[in-house]
Amino acid sequence: MFIAAAAAILVGMALALVRAALGPSVYDRILAVNMMGTKTVLLIGVLGFLTGRPDFLDIAMVYALLNFVGTLAVLKFHAYGSLAGPRSDADDPPSS
Amino acid sequence: MTKAIALGTGLYALWLLLSGYWDDPLLVGLGALSAIAVAALAARLHLIDDEGVPLGRLPRILAYLPWLAWQVVLANLAVARAILAGPRAISPTLAVVPCSQKTDFGRMLYANSITLTPGTISVDVGPDAILVHALEAGGIDDLEAGAMDRRVRAVEGP
Amino acid sequence: MDLVTQTASWLALMGGGAFLILGAIGVLRMPDLYTRMHAASLVDTMGAGLITLGLMIQAGPTLVAVKLGIIFVFLCLTGPISTHALAGAAMMRGEPPRLTHDRARGKFPGPLGQTSPLPPDLLGHDS
Known part of the structure; x- marks a missing residue:
């Protein structure tokens, strides 16, 4: 049963990878990577049950938070070119 | 002060779980100590206000969640059909x-x-309106009918 | 573990897996970024919810089930925020949505675009 669930998650991850490779815009890739992160959280949880080690859930929880922070960090980096936010001499994000 | 104690208690319950x-x-004891330290730091940073610890609204938020969950299930089925x-x-x-x-809290929740x-x-949030992108035009009609808006307004309180 | 809980857990896990795959198919199949995001939120809500529900039934009334519940709450809190940030960033940077009905034109506070892509000062924020 857990193997079937893990297989379903892996199929979903493969499809998300295809979208991340196809793009076309950087936002599509971020979306695909974010979705992949959610699936990774679920996969870690299912794997914990599959191997009989529910301690994996702690790792899944940390991954859920890291996935959120990582998505926001990539978006901010893409918008401003640095993680510190807009430069003081150019308050508007540069129009690419 | 009540809010700081509530925050510390909540953090400690989360730590225990x-x-x-x-x-x-x-x-x-170390867990209790860290919960107290975090609550004290949050109080010193003036993070404990009506938005950070919505204590008075908590029962109404909890009453709102089942309805929201049911709407999410219905919307999931609609989007699955569309896909x-x-x-x-x-x-x-x-x-x-x-x-x-x-309030900002109400708009955030909505x-x-x-x-x-x-x-x-919701693509962008303004002072009295929200820019919404919907997969199907019916989704906008449902929002404009206002059931969710009224319920969030009720959660927000007077 | 008796038959009823096993069956319920199996149904939840399989339903969750189906929603995960459906969401991924939607992300592949939908025509533009914003419609893909709707498909992705399927994974965040129903897919994650059903999978954690299935695992919680397996775990029984233990701390493990509480931990699964907390993971689901985290996903529910963070999912909409990253979706909103992604949509806002894409719209501000001029990724035009492909629409069949544009009911927003000229109505939102600030000079909402005569043409897509929308201008950066969409909201009348401080900029």
Whole structure:
């Protein structure tokens, strides 16, 4: 049963990878990577049950938070070119 | 002060649930210490206000969640049907949905509820309106009918 | 573990897996970024919810089930925020949505675009 669930998650991850490779815009890739992160959280949880080690859930929880922070960090980096936010001499994000 | 105590208690309950060490007095004491330290730091940073610890609204928020969960399930089925029907069946719509909430907290809850419900995404939030992208035009009609808006307004309180 | 809980857990896990795959198919199949985001939120809500529900039934009334519940709450809190940030960033940077009905034109506070892509000062924020 857990193997079937893990297989379903892996199929979903493969499809998300295809979208991340196809793009076309950087936002599509971020979306695909974010979705992949959610699936990774679920996969870690299912794997914990599959191997009989529910301690994996702690790792899944940390991954859920890291996935959120990582998505926001990539978006901010893409918008401003640095993680510190807009430069003081150019308050508007540069129009690419 | 009540809010700081509530925050500390909540943090300590979360610590107990996550750690699972309930019989070692040293660890339990250290957990209590860290919960108290975090609550004190948050109080010093003036983070404990009506938005950070919405204590008075908590019962109303908890009463709102089951209804929201049911809406999310219904919207999930609708979006799943749209995905199976294919790209030609959808009608992507961008619309401005008015919101009646008075506080930032109310608008935050409303915009998050809109985004959590599949099929509608709040793109941007203004003072009295939210820019919403919907997968199907019917999603905008449902929002404009105002059931969710009224419920969030009720959660917000007077 | 008796038959009823096993069946319920199996149904929840399989339903969750179906929603995960459906969401991924939607992300592949939908025509533009914003419609893909709707498909992705399927994974965040129903897919994650059903999978954690199935695992919680397996775990029984233990701390493990509480931990699964907390993971689901985290996903529910963070999912909409990253979706909203992604949509806002894409719209501000001029990724035009492909629409069949545009009911927002000229109505939102600020000079909402005569043409897509929308201008950056969409909201009448401080900029």
